[in-house]
Amino acid sequence: MTAAAVAAATAEQAPGPVPAARKGFAAHWPHLLPPVLAAMVAAPWLGRGYLLGYDLVFTPSMPLSSSLLGMGTGLPRAVPSNLVLALLQQLLPGDLLQRVVLIGLLLGAGWGVLVWLRSAPNAVRAVAAIAYLWSPYLYERLAIGQWAVLIGWAALPWTVHLCGRLGDAARERAPAASVRLALLLSVPAVGGFAAQQICALGVLAVGLTTTGAARVRVLLVGLGACALWSLPWLVPTLTHPGGAVSDPAGVAAFTARADTRLGSLGSVLTLGGIWNGLAAPPGRDSWAGSLCALALLLLALAGARRLTAHLGRRLSLGLALMSALAVAVAVAGLVPGVRVLFADALPVVPGLASVRDGQRLIAVLALLECAALGFGAAALADRLHRLQLDRRLSFAIVALLPLVAVPSLAWGLAGTLTPVEVPSDYLAAARVVDASPGAGAVMVAPWGLYRPYDWNNGRPVVDIATLLMSRYTITDTDLPVAVGGSGVIRSVPGEDPWSARIGRIISGPGDHTRQLAAAGIGFVYLEQQPPAVGGGTVQGLAGATAVYRSPDVTVYRLPGPIAAAPAGVTSPDRLHLIEAADLLVLLVLGTLAAALLLPSGAPLSLRRPPVGAATQPATEDQLP
Amino acid sequence: MRTLITLGATVVIAGLIGMGAAFGIGTAAKDSTTVGSTASSSGSSTSTGSGGGQALFPSLSGSSGFSAAYGSR
Numbered sequence A: 001m002t003a004a005a006v007a008a009a010t011a012e013q014a015p016g017p018v019p020a021a022r023k024g025f026a027a028h029w030p031h032l033l034p035p036v037l038a039a040m041v042a043a044p045w046l047g048r049g050y051l052l053g054y055d056l057v058f059t060p061s062m063p064l065s066s067s068l069l070g071m072g073t074g075l076p077r078a079v080p081s082n083l084v085l086a087l088l089q090q091l092l093p094g095d096l097l098q099r100v101v102l103i104g105l106l107l108g109a110g111w112g113v114l115v116w117l118r119s120a121p122n123a124v125r126a127v128a129a130i131a132y133l134w135s136p137y138l139y140e141r142l143a144i145g146q147w148a149v150l151i152g153w154a155a156l157p158w159t160v161h162l163c164g165r166l167g168d169a170a171r172e173r174a175p176a177a178s179v180r181l182a183l184l185l186s187v188p189a190v191g192g193f194a195a196q197q198i199c200a201l202g203v204l205a206v207g208l209t210t211t212g213a214a215r216v217r218v219l220l221v222g223l224g225a226c227a228l229w230s231l232p233w234l235v236p237t238l239t240h241p242g243g244a245v246s247d248p249a250g251v252a253a254f255t256a257r258a259d260t261r262l263g264s265l266g267s268v269l270t271l272g273g274i275w276n277g278l279a280a281p282p283g284r285d286s287w288a289g290s291l292c293a294l295a296l297l298l299l300a301l302a303g304a305r306r307l308t309a310h311l312g313r314r315l316s317l318g319l320a321l322m323s324a325l326a327v328a329v330a331v332a333g334l335v336p337g338v339r340v341l342f343a344d345a346l347p348v349v350p351g352l353a354s355v356r357d358g359q360r361l362i363a364v365l366a367l368l369e370c371a372a373l374g375f376g377a378a379a380l381a382d383r384l385h386r387l388q389l390d391r392r393l394s395f396a397i398v399a400l401l402p403l404v405a406v407p408s409l410a411w412g413l414a415g416t417l418t419p420v421e422v423p424s425d426y427l428a429a430a431r432v433v434d435a436s437p438g439a440g441a442v443m444v445a446p447w448g449l450y451r452p453y454d455w456n457n458g459r460p461v462v463d464i465a466t467l468l469m470s471r472y473t474i475t476d477t478d479l480p481v482a483v484g485g486s487g488v489i490r491s492v493p494g495e496d497p498w499s500a501r502i503g504r505i506i507s508g509p510g511d512h513t514r515q516l517a518a519a520g521i522g523f524v525y526l527e528q529q530p531p532a533v534g535g536g537t538v539q540g541l542a543g544a545t546a547v548y549r550s551p552d553v554t555v556y557r558l559p560g561p562i563a564a565a566p567a568g569v570t571s572p573d574r575l576h577l578i579e580a581a582d583l584l585v586l587l588v589l590g591t592l593a594a595a596l597l598l599p600s601g602a603p604l605s606l607r608r609p610p611v612g613a614a615t616q617p618a619t620e621d622q623l624p
Numbered sequence B: 001m002r003t004l005i006t007l008g009a010t011v012v013i014a015g016l017i018g019m020g021a022a023f024g025i026g027t028a029a030k031d032s033t034t035v036g037s038t039a040s041s042s043g044s045s046t047s048t049g050s051g052g053g054q055a056l057f058p059s060l061s062g063s064s065g066f067s068a069a070y071g072s073r
Helices: A003-012 A024-045 A081-088 A094-116 A122-133 A136-143 A147-168 A171-190 A193-207 A212-229 A231-238 A249-254 A263-269 A287-302 A304-311 A313-334 A336-345 A358-386 A391-405 A407-415 A424-435 A497-507 A513-518 A572-597 B002-031
Strands: A441-445 A479-483 A488-492 A521-527 A545-549 A553-557 B045-048 B054-057
Touching (some): A081 A094, A094 A122, A122 A391, A136 A407, A171 A193, A193 A313, A193 A358, A231 A572, A263 A287, A287 A304, A313 A336
Parallel strands (some): A441 A521
């Protein structure tokens, strides 16, 4: 591109308010794209029932319990996401809530990109929004059921947008902009550490590349809010009885892998590369799928210069740096020396396990690439225009390319993520457990966290029983990963010492009833498919009483005495600490929300009085 | 020359999109029937219960195939 063309593009696409010429449909048509794309993904989700797969578990009933706060012997990986779900389930049925959450994430991500790039040409915004929403990243995280991670992905463009607003805000407007950013960052906090890491990269991308007071403001507010909203999972993690360290086997299991013919690095750079081969988009590993992915990457590179002109050199650099960091973390486990270092550090450094699946951090790369792709489409349009071809053709081609690259995202991941009914006896058994007298936790068996339920079409999902009871449930926390398609299962040990103890008991010989009771187990929730024939007690539970029996589930109550649960579950000091942290977060959240929502003149309100009501003439900064 | 370049570029792009769609949708359709567990869900073990009678039950340890792998590398 010539210097004149760059200058023209810069002038045309300089940041600023929406051009006055855009009005009505002409101005806002890109906002229709996220609903259309979301409908293409979610069309089969219209009926009742639950979408279940891997970590994606919404259930008809999720009773409130202290384990939702993080009380337990395992690391609080689903805190506070499951707590928020349980609270919202008091208002909405679980399957409806699931649709609201998942479709809301798709819409939030698409609209976020459109708002962030609001001063770019509409065609550029449209291509960027399509590419961000319709990406291998979304497919993979949806396939593995990590909706909590997708909260970070959906909130990222909003984070970058509001950080930019805060950095640019005049002094008088800085408090309101700070509160808006802080409130926004409470959304990814629902998803826990994974979602927050993604948005923290967005904060750093803006904060580290601004200057002066703006830098201090963005970093202080952004990172401060991230830290404050982390308390609900951070306090349970810091008070975890076994420390927050993890097994070194997680490095080999969860590092990025090639899901295209472009290698592991190429797969990550084209916004895929998840560790789990079963979660990769079908067809992406073909030559055609790989070439599509490569074409999108090259088009994004072609648009990098224009994107830099639009966003400014500093923000572009910040996003590029954070993207490089995310890619480095994603592929760190593939570099021999680093892999050893990482594996050695995991059992020693608390919290390091939070980045062992580093590929999820590339959401920031997705944002950068998709915005660049929009401008790449503009560059291609210019070239085609010189060849007497319609500019709209190139935008249409580039806009379609993401859909062609991951066609299986349509129709609920090509029909693999469709609603199923949870058999009623799972719930009935859970109610019996909760209504039964007697002490002890519930052991969910057979021992293994993921179930290939027949009624879920054999698709593995976290055992739903773990969420159905208010009584503390314990199950296997080891993660079995099949290696190389050979059927060999490599187990990544979990971090729950109580679960490990139960696992050792039941893998031993003889009868387990007394040993389980001595380990604090009062009930066994035993799932069985195909249905059991006849009566009797499962081998290894002599003396246990069946208190519920159905074709799918049998519940046994173990004879006493039942030992007390470990301190991590029962410690009042730990519970009070967690409750205090949660209350503090709620208090601050409520105060900040009130500051934005209360009418002007009210205490705490950050709203400015109407211009006409001001006693002093309004300055230019005060005008809306 | 310009016409030739345009024609060539159009053919390449259309071919890329066509191949991607064909392979992607084809593989998606094929995989939609195979994506699932790496372990069988049909297993059960025979045990003699203390409550009397011969019964088909899974074992507590899960060795009978009631558990699925978290994923595959």
